[in-house]
Amino acid sequence: MPVSPPLSQKIGSLVAADSSETLLHRDADLPFNSELKLTRHVLADEETLPWDSNTFDMVLSSLSLHWINDLPGVLAQVNNILKPDAPFIGAMLGGDTLFELRTSLQLAEQERRGGISPHVSPLADTRDVGGLLGKAGFKMLTVDVEDIVVDYPDTFALMQDLQAMGEGNAVLGREMGAIGRDVLLANEGIYRELHGNEDGTIPATFRVIHMIGWKEGGDQPQPLKRGSGEVNLKDILEGQ
Amino acid sequence: MQQKTRPIQRFAQAVSKCTAEASVYGKCIVADYNSVHKDKCVNEFMKLKNCYLAAAKGRK
Incomplete structure (x- = not known):
């Protein structure tokens, strides 16, 4: 080795x-x-990056971009502080993250309170991310999606976990008053019925969007023109 | 790690005694989840809530 x-x-x-x-x-x-x-x-202010242009060889972001309100603005700033031909590598929660919790909380509130209010922040869709990176000036984009499904014993364990991750404000920041408690109680029954696993656990989906974008610069390779390929990929993959 | 049981843990413990009631309530909602309105399953919910309240009381 x-x-x-x-x-x-x-x-x-x-x-x-x-x-x-x-x-x-x-x-x-x-x-x-x-x-x-x-x-x-x-x-x-997490939406203002106080560094000069062309400062960094690489910028990394791990699971915090979903808290940003002005995502296009922050990505443009990231692009600005990178040196030419330097990469930004990020992972953010997006798309259908916690869709189980959203749906069951909605039903619980609708039935208990007669109306719904959002408890899980709106998240960027997978297909938005490529466009956002492009608009922010990034080149040679790579965007990939990974679904991580975590099983919990009950919805309370899930919510405690979210809180421990620092992601709980929207759901648990409110007072656990009489009404809140009713909705949480209703939510436990609905979540289990709607999404529950056979073994009695409940699944929670975390959709992680991985992204790589390069700041434009120098003799950076450019994508070839569409239709300009001369070798059939099938020949290469099946050749040997 | 935590010195005392947090309210949500006591809550969860009490609710865990009421899986049958929670399931009946859940089934009532999910049976037709496109037309859920206020108090659609109020009877099922009150049974669940009574069970929870009894369980929460019984623990002390």
Whole structure:
């Protein structure tokens, strides 16, 4: 087995940014902190990236973009702070994430309260993401989708998990008053009936949209013109 | 990790005693979920709620 040095040795400088100071410093005591040049930056406003143009060799975003209201604006800023021909790699929750919870909560509210109000933030659709990246100036786009289905013992365990992920405000931020409790009680029965697994657990779907986009630059490879291919892919794939 | 049981955990524990009632209520809703209106399954819900209240009381 070839031995390669830890990835941290290949990173000159890493800037970590989040609007939550607590989250940003959660792992500040772990050993890796001394092994790479890491700067933490608390964002005063998660929709404003306070860096100069052409600053970074790469920008990563892991499961936080779904909190952004102005996604096109933030993506354009990400494009701006990247150096030419540098990539943005991101993963965000989107599309049908938590569709089970949305549907059953809607039914529960409709039946208990006679109306519905949104409890799960609207999320970007998979097919929107390519367009958004393109509009923000990114080239050579890759967008892929992964559904992660997690089974929970009951809806309360799911909601506690969402809260622990920092994703719970919309659902649990409200007072657990008499009405809230009725809806949660109704929701437990409906969720199980509508989506429940045979073994008594309930599934929750997290749809992760993975994306890669490159800032335009230099002698970056360009996609070939449509119809300009000369080799049939089928010959290559079935050739050997 | 948590010193005391959170309200939602006590809630969940009590509800877990009422799976039969929850299932009846769920079936009532899902039977025709395109025309759910207020109190469509109020009888089934009250049975579920009474069960929950009894279970929540019984734990103390």
